[in-house]
Amino acid sequence: MGGNPPCASCKLLRRRCAKDCIFAPFFPSEDPHKFAIVHKVFGASNVSKMLQDLPFQQRADAVCSLVYEANARMRDPVYGCVGAISALQNQVQQLQMQLAMAHAEVLCFQMQSDSSSSSSLLNQRLELDEGGDDKYSILLNNNMAMSGVPQSMNYSASSNVFPESLKRESLWI
Template sequence: MGAGNSPCASCKLLRRRCAKDCIFSPYFPSDDPHKFAIVHKELPVHQRGDAVSSLVYEANARMRDPVYGCVGAISYLQNQVSQLQLQLALAQAEIFCIQKQSQDQPATEGAVLFLPLIM
């Protein structure tokens, strides 16, 4: 039950009896009905499973990394993407150089081209 024995905003909007131990009461107090109305409207039924999965993922990430949580995982992945983009750019530049060399030099029969590996 919300403050003063009035139903929480969730139970009130959904026209349900608000139990004393209602799980929504702490998050959707009766004096702020707009808060639940927004969540109810903007989080359709078909997305609620995804919302719960997101909460579980964030809780697990917080257990692994109490300071940064899932933000730490996101930062790590963004850094990894940046490194891979750099490696891709280097590989593309190397391919361009090889193609340029092969265009500038006539190919000799049976010749093998060895290039240094750039890391």
């Protein structure tokens, strides 16, 4: 017989592998498990139709996707790769929350170390007219929001009373 060995598809289906076999370039005889799992999940006829509908340049990517999905379906018959994607999305959300908490903690530590600059901002703000949308007002409002001070509190220039939350040493205790 001297010719090429049959591809994994033709070997599994026990048929002669033609020169123009659509499976031969993507399912070599050295890797029979690759086609076996795709055949079990999708069926040889469906895979053949899918590959024939695609241009040759896209077939290799389609085969990789089919193999990946077939493996995922064998592990999780209900959700397949969607279950893995969902688990990864949940993990990303949890990590984003942890990152946001870490950023907030860093800001808190920075505010503690810059307490002298924060008090100078407060003093500068107290000297300005009420209701101004200047840069000091915005910075002070951001600092007060981070320290838990309600933004609706009224600070007049004649008042020397500071809220308790601005006097605290640590914001996380």
